[in-house]
Amino acid sequence: MNKKLFPVVGSRLLLLFFWAFAAESASLTQASSSPPTPGAASTVTCDFSNPSYSGWCRVTKELRPGKRPRGFCSQVLACLNDVRCIRTYCNATTIRSGWKLEKVEASPKAQ
Numbered sequence: 001m002n003k004k005l006f007p008v009v010g011s012r013l014l015l016l017f018f019w020a021f022a023a024e025s026a027s028l029t030q031a032s033s034s035p036p037t038p039g040a041a042s043t044v045t046c047d048f049s050n051p052s053y054s055g056w057c058r059v060t061k062e063l064r065p066g067k068r069p070r071g072f073c074s075q076v077l078a079c080l081n082d083v084r085c086i087r088t089y090c091n092a093t094t095i096r097s098g099w100k101l102e103k104v105e106a107s108p109k110a111q
Contacts, residue, residue: 046073047103048080050095057090057099069106077101 046069048057059076063069079085080099 042106044069045105049102050099073104
């Protein structure tokens with residue numbers, strides 16, 4: 001009986017863990033994000049530095065309404081520090097470690 005009980009209890013505990021993790025992630029996301037202004041697109045500029053790269057790396061993008069500037073910059077930073085990422089940033093640099101996010105600038109889209 002003990003051998004049959006563990007898979008049932010173990011799988012239920014695993015589901016409970018994932019459910020709690022998802023709920024915690026959702027509450028953190030809602031608490032940390034400011035409410036977006038409906039219909040207001042913005043432009044974000046992310047400034048990155050790396051001791052092996054000459055100068056600053058700046059990536060600018062127009063964000064859709066409701067998207068967070070820091071979230072976009074974090075995605076770019078993750079790519080810059082990942083050798084598996086094939087996207088090109090910073091003059092198509094091949095430096096894939098040691099990048100730091102220095103500054104995030106967001107501005108409303110000019111009308």
